[in-house]
Amino acid sequence: MSRLPDGLCLATHLRHGAKGTFGALVDLLWPPSCIGCGAAVIEPDRFCATCWQGLPFISPPVCQRYGVPVPFDLGPEPLSPLAVSDPPVFERARAAFRYDGLARDLVHHFKCGDRTELARPMGRLMAEAGKALLYDTSLIVPVPLHRFRFLGRRFNQAALLAKEIGVFDAKAGGL
Ligand SMILES: [Zn+2]
Structure with a gap:
């Protein structure tokens, strides 16, 4: 696991609750930096151009069931060989x-490194990737965390992501 920049946690937590003069003071003391x-x-909770280009995005065409890339466009609702041979229980x-790469590092730092401030940018990116699903969704349910694991971690990462995804307004078309 590579090391993400330190010093973002406090500033990001302060920034998320800050508005007006206090928000400007936080930005002055801790200018927004690439996560x-x-x-x-320019803005908090964003990537610089170099990191953005290095993120391993999944782009269309993708399998309509699993969401994994398919090698070429198979039509309006392509299915991967796995979805055909072993259809999942989910739709x-x-x-x-x-x-x-960086996506794996973000997940590790979020789940195991107490970097809860990553929930907002990661939730936004997840919402953007799943906006077609969110358009028809009225309920978002995070995967529960076993109570002992919850005590050890002190937060449920799925719940934090679900909260951020819930802010996404699919009908308005974005973040
Ligand atoms: Zn960067």
């Missing part, structure tokens, strides 16, 4: 990234 490398960015799934 991947710490480089200066549709989507992911923002392949579990690789």
Whole structure:
């Protein structure tokens, strides 16, 4: 697991609750920085151009059931070989990234490194990737965390992501 920049946690938590003069003071003391490398960015909770280009996004065409990339466009609702041979119990799934590189580091730091401030940008990216599903959704339910694991971790990462995804307004078309 590579190391994400330190110093983002406190500033990000303060920024999320800050408005007006206090928000401007937080930005002055801790200018927004890339959540991947710490480089200066214009807005908080964003990536710099270099990190953005390095993120392993999953882009169309994707399997309509599993959401995994398919090698070429198979029509309006392509299915992967796995979805045909072993259909999942769920109707549709989507992911923002392949579990690789910076995306893998973000997940590790979020889940195991107490980096809860990553919930907002990760939730936004998940919502963007799953906006077609969210359009028809009226309820978002996070995967529960076993009570002992919850005591050890002190938060349910799925609940934090679900909260951020819930802010996404699919009908309005974005964040
Ligand atoms: Zn960066």
